[in-house]
Amino acid sequence: MTRYVMIADLNRCVGCQTCTAACRHTNATPPGVQWRKVLDVEWGEFPDVQRLFMPVGCQHCADPPCMHVCPSTATAQREDGIVTIDYDLCIGCSYCTVACPYQARYKVDKPEFAYGDLPTENEAKRFDERTLGVAQKCTFCSDRVDAGVAQGLTPGIDPEATPGCVNACIADALSFGDIEDEHSNVSELLAENTWFQMHAELGTEPGFYYLWEADDKRQGTSRVNMDVQDTQG
Amino acid sequence: MQNTFGNTQQTQWDWRAAGNFMFGGSGGALVLMAAIASWPGVPNLVVGLVALGFVGLGLFLVWLEIGRPWRFLHVFFHPQTSWMTREASVSVLLFAATLSGVLLQTPALLAAAGLLGFLFLYCQGRILRASKGIPAWREPAVTPLIMSTGLAEGAGLLSILLIFSGAGEMWLLYLLMGLLAWRLASWSYYKQRLAANNAPAAALQALDSVNRPHVILGNALPLLLLLTVAVMPDLLQPLALLACILATLSGWLLKFTIITRAAKVQGYALGKLQQGRPTIKPPVRREKDRFVFDRD
Numbered sequence: 001m002t003r004y005v006m007i008a009d010l011n012r013c014v015g016c017q018t019c020t021a022a023c024r025h026t027n028a029t030p031p032g033v034q035w036r037k038v039l040d041v042e043w044g045e046f047p048d049v050q051r052l053f054m055p056v057g058c059q060h061c062a063d064p065p066c067m068h069v070c071p072s073t074a075t076a077q078r079e080d081g082i083v084t085i086d087y088d089l090c091i092g093c094s095y096c097t098v099a100c101p102y103q104a105r106y107k108v109d110k111p112e113f114a115y116g117d118l119p120t121e122n123e124a125k126r127f128d129e130r131t132l133g134v135a136q137k138c139t140f141c142s143d144r145v146d147a148g149v150a151q152g153l154t155p156g157i158d159p160e161a162t163p164g165c166v167n168a169c170i171a172d173a174l175s176f177g178d179i180e181d182e183h184s185n186v187s188e189l190l191a192e193n194t195w196f197q198m199h200a201e202l203g204t205e206p207g208f209y210y211l212w213e214a215d216d217k218r219q220g221t222s223r224v225n226m227d228v229q230d231t232q233g
Numbered sequence: 234m235q236n237t238f239g240n241t242q243q244t245q246w247d248w249r250a251a252g253n254f255m256f257g258g259s260g261g262a263l264v265l266m267a268a269i270a271s272w273p274g275v276p277n278l279v280v281g282l283v284a285l286g287f288v289g290l291g292l293f294l295v296w297l298e299i300g301r302p303w304r305f306l307h308v309f310f311h312p313q314t315s316w317m318t319r320e321a322s323v324s325v326l327l328f329a330a331t332l333s334g335v336l337l338q339t340p341a342l343l344a345a346a347g348l349l350g351f352l353f354l355y356c357q358g359r360i361l362r363a364s365k366g367i368p369a370w371r372e373p374a375v376t377p378l379i380m381s382t383g384l385a386e387g388a389g390l391l392s393i394l395l396i397f398s399g400a401g402e403m404w405l406l407y408l409l410m411g412l413l414a415w416r417l418a419s420w421s422y423y424k425q426r427l428a429a430n431n432a433p434a435a436a437l438q439a440l441d442s443v444n445r446p447h448v449i450l451g452n453a454l455p456l457l458l459l460l461t462v463a464v465m466p467d468l469l470q471p472l473a474l475l476a477c478i479l480a481t482l483s484g485w486l487l488k489f490t491i492i493t494r495a496a497k498v499q500g501y502a503l504g505k506l507q508q509g510r511p512t513i514k515p516p517v518r519r520e521k522d523r524f525v526f527d528r529d
Binding site: 001003039041054056062063064065067068069070071072073074077078079080081089090091092093094095097098099100101102103107109132133134179180182187190191193194195196197198199200202204205209210212 | 238239241243245246295298299300301302304305307308309310311314315316317318321360363364365366367370496498499500501502503504505506507508509510511513514515516517
């Protein structure tokens with residue numbers, strides 16, 4: 001079996017937002033919608049201040065609350081764990097949005113473009129009217145993954161079968177692959193490093209892992225107050 | 234809960250969604266109270282229509298909020314796990330049973346309608362509890378709070394209707410007193426649980442801002458007024474009427490606050506560090522449950 005997951009190495013991420021830009025270009029998301037965004041997190045008190053950059057988005061949970069609450073069955077889960085939205089079924093009730101503990105979902109009611117009323121060439125090419133008035137979120141670039149797999153390529157290894165944000169990362173901080181394959185890139189990264197899942201206590205079993213050093217000082221970060229800049233595009 | 238950051242206010246469910254919990258909950262409970270009050274007979278048509286009017290108003294408001302309103306029938310597609318589907322399904326049966334019960338003067342249908350009104354209210358409590366992204370909603374204590382306030386509003390509304398028609402019932406006022414006491418206890422327990430589970434401070438502040446008016450004007454004062462009526466039944470009309478209005482308005486204020494002001498999102502957090510290849514939990518893979526139709 002296959003279970004696709006993503007890994008963000010917080011020790012490597014430099015907060016350049018290239019993944020965000022790549023995602024927005026790939027999916028032509030409107031202003032204010034970032035399926036992949038990077039949080040700028042600071043904590044501590046001067047002069048003992050630390051900072052990290054944290055990519056977030058849909059965690060493609062193994063037990064996704066968004067899917068359970070969805071009244072229309074628009075939100076579903078593939079065999080490989082990718083959580084999907086059927087735009088033709090969704091009624092735009094936003095129940096999934098309030099059920100998601102990762103603030104990964106958006107709803108846009110009218111066409112909006114980056115530079116005013118007229119779309120750019122890329123936006124015009126990729127505009128999908130079906131996404132208006134319904135829930136939308138990161139797809140793990142499932143169409144790209146599927147097309148790559150159909151050609152015999154390996155997601156996470158071959159760029160043609162790998163999500164756009166992972167391909168674009170300049171620091172090699174993002175990785176994608178099959179966690180059920182114990183020899184895959186993601187399995188090896190998790191075996192060799194310390195990691196955490198966000199809000200694991202909620203029982204959602206996120207398919208998104210964060211690598212983070214097992215430094216005593218850094219371990220304390222979950223117990224201190226942090227300031228965060230949530231950069232909206 | 235870990236120390237989270239970015240607990241902003243959710244903006245997807247606004248006053249329109251709150252309206253469904255306010256008026257829908259009151260309407261469902263009003264059907265139940267009317268069924269109990271009239272047993273073994275049936276309530277008059279006006280009471281039935283008022284109750285359904287409240288439920289209909291709530292559903293209409295939430296319909297105004299959805300992004301694709303003409304696909305509203307899709308709301309019935311997921312009874313396996315969605316409390317929203319269950320609420321919508323119960324509402325259809327509630328309308329059918331109440332209308333046919335009062336029109337055909339059939340007590341059995343009204344009894345079924347009362348049970349459905351209770352179920353409708355329960356579904357509303359579970360809708361909030363299933364919202365894992367909002368700490369103030371997913372707290373299990375929210376369900377008894379929604380139930381207790383809905384029932385108190387239903388008893389209050391029925392008393393108002395009966396008092397206006399010159400047929401105020403003392404037992405109904407005693408029941409309302411019990412429900413107000415339950416609501417107070419539920420409210421207190423709910424806030425206690427939220428604080429114990431480190432809910433976002435802004436959510437607790439929003440709830441605290443309505444604590445005094447809710448406890449004093451919405452519960453203590455109505456209880457005092459109703460106690461006075463119990464001792465001096467001659468004062469039923471003015472005092473009980475005021476008590477019922479206060480009890481109902483306070484319930485609506487409470488639900489409006491929970492939905493629109495206390496709904497801070499989960500936020501983000503760093504988790505507990507672990508080492509080694511994780512134990513993989515397979516996806517629950519609900520794809521086979523999906524409703525599939527021919528889009529051609």
